[in-house]
Amino acid sequence: MGGDLNINHLLFLAHGALWTVGLSAIALVGGGTFGFLVALGRVSSSRAVRLLAASYVQLIQGTPLLVIMFLSFFGLAAIGFNISPLLAAGASMTIFVAAYLGEIWRGCIEAVPKQQWEAAEGLALSRGQRMIKVILPQAIRIATPPTVGFMVQIIKNTSLASVVGFVELTRSGQIINNSLFEPFIIYSIIAVVYFSLCYPLSRLSRRLERTALQKKPALA
Amino acid sequence: MNAHSAPPAAAAPVVALRNVHKSFGPLKVLDGVSFTVPRGEVMVLIGRSGSGKSTALRCIDRFETIDNGEIEVCGRRVDDARLDVRALRQDVGIVFQSYNLFPHLTIEENITLAPHSVKKVPKAEARALAAKVLAQVGLEEKLHAYPEQLSGGQQQRAAIARSLAMQPKVMLFDEVTSALDPELTGEVLKVIEALATEGMTMVLVTHEMSFARGIADQVVFMHKGKVHEAGSADILSSPSTPELAQFVGTGL
Numbered sequence: 001m002g003g004d005l006n007i008n009h010l011l012f013l014a015h016g017a018l019w020t021v022g023l024s025a026i027a028l029v030g031g032g033t034f035g036f037l038v039a040l041g042r043v044s045s046s047r048a049v050r051l052l053a054a055s056y057v058q059l060i061q062g063t064p065l066l067v068i069m070f071l072s073f074f075g076l077a078a079i080g081f082n083i084s085p086l087l088a089a090g091a092s093m094t095i096f097v098a099a100y101l102g103e104i105w106r107g108c109i110e111a112v113p114k115q116q117w118e119a120a121e122g123l124a125l126s127r128g129q130r131m132i133k134v135i136l137p138q139a140i141r142i143a144t145p146p147t148v149g150f151m152v153q154i155i156k157n158t159s160l161a162s163v164v165g166f167v168e169l170t171r172s173g174q175i176i177n178n179s180l181f182e183p184f185i186i187y188s189i190i191a192v193v194y195f196s197l198c199y200p201l202s203r204l205s206r207r208l209e210r211t212a213l214q215k216k217p218a219l220a
Numbered sequence: 221m222n223a224h225s226a227p228p229a230a231a232a233p234v235v236a237l238r239n240v241h242k243s244f245g246p247l248k249v250l251d252g253v254s255f256t257v258p259r260g261e262v263m264v265l266i267g268r269s270g271s272g273k274s275t276a277l278r279c280i281d282r283f284e285t286i287d288n289g290e291i292e293v294c295g296r297r298v299d300d301a302r303l304d305v306r307a308l309r310q311d312v313g314i315v316f317q318s319y320n321l322f323p324h325l326t327i328e329e330n331i332t333l334a335p336h337s338v339k340k341v342p343k344a345e346a347r348a349l350a351a352k353v354l355a356q357v358g359l360e361e362k363l364h365a366y367p368e369q370l371s372g373g374q375q376q377r378a379a380i381a382r383s384l385a386m387q388p389k390v391m392l393f394d395e396v397t398s399a400l401d402p403e404l405t406g407e408v409l410k411v412i413e414a415l416a417t418e419g420m421t422m423v424l425v426t427h428e429m430s431f432a433r434g435i436a437d438q439v440v441f442m443h444k445g446k447v448h449e450a451g452s453a454d455i456l457s458s459p460s461t462p463e464l465a466q467f468v469g470t471g472l
């Protein structure tokens with residue numbers, strides 16, 4: 001046991017960092033797709049669909065991601081469904097991200113002025129056409145800064161996948177630490193890597209917010 | 221009514237409200253409103269804020285549903301729950317106080333959107349149509365501008381052009397100059413006057429009394445949800461009820 005931190009350890013950490021990015025990408029794509037449906041469900045004309053989407057959001061937002069991870073990995077295994085750590089982590093992140101992005105995007109859709117809906121209705125556009133041609137393009141502009149900002153949360157939350165044995169950045173750090181016993185150095189390195197992944201996104205989000213504010217059309 | 225009975229349509233009014241009632245909760249906004257607008261005529265709805273005039277206008281395009289009474293627009297029963305709302309709105313153009321152009325689209329795209337997606341007019345034809353209606357409102361050079369690059373008056377004229385591109389049988393104007401300063405108001409009113417001259421059937425809610433006097437075939441003065449006084453534009457100069465007298469007195 002013991003020894004010094006060497007290039008192999010750093011390579012192992014880099015590999016873990018790649019999986020952190022990979023899992024974040026899975027969460028963004030999966031959660032984004034599912035979250036888009038949740039957002040549409042939240043503003044649906046059907047009461048039942050609205051209720052279903054709202055219940056989903058409430059349920060997931062009221063459950064810690066860690067518990068979702070435990071449930072999908074250990075819980076499903078206990079009732080006979082053995083799934084890989086990647087699948088468990090990817091599915092948990094997707095479920096979690098969908099609830100939050102769905103709620104963020106619902107707010108963005110509703111932030112498009114009501115008069116835009118009316119104008120589109122007055123022109124005899126169908127509900128689908130109103131959504132796709134008039135409301136969503138405007139909602140996407142509003143949604144970009146908070147979505148980029150939320151990606152920071154996604155990246156940081158992937159660290160919880162370490163508990164189901166998924167070897168991302170945090171887990172690879174734990175593994176190295178188990179042999180080196182240098183927690184201060186190793187977790188410092190890990191913190192720096194997380195920071196360097198997240199900080200550019202925070203900056204980008206803030207810049208997008210500022211430019212969105214400047215370009216805001218002067219509505220009467 | 222038989223849907224195929226085309227001949228009497230020539231005589232039938234484009235818009236008819238018969239004893240229309242509507243409440244928002246306990247508040248009665250329309251209390252037995254009736255009026256008819258024959259083809260090619262311009263009707264001006266006036267009244268204080270809260271008199272029900274904007275609600276009456278919005279009922280014509282089914283932006284509000286009514287509690288009781290009948291509304292007939294272009295041969296369609298608007299009060300019928302089974303109404304094909306999108307078909308109605310292809311016949312009825314509406315222009316709002318706040319223009320409501322789509323900010324992410326150019327003026328041309330604003331105008332071609334509905335003809336192309338609703339009426340399936342081919343792109344090239346829709347663009348020609350956009351050029352034509354923009355010329356009608358004097359904005360032909362703004363084809364590729366975005367709404368935010370236009371003044372309020374220009375935006376409102378573009379919104380009128382966008383409605384005209386659907387070739388409606390009747391146009392509704394809901395206080396379309398209320399957000400504009402007097403100078404810009406003039407250019408919008410000129411466009412509406414030109415439409416009247418061309419024989420467009422129109423219903424306008426406006427606070428511009430001198431404009432109303434010049435353009436209206438019929439004036440309807442609404443007060444507390446009722447048609448309080450109605451007649452030709454002359455009622456604005458010689459009102460017979462004290463309420464209208466007071467209204468035009470303060471409105472001038």
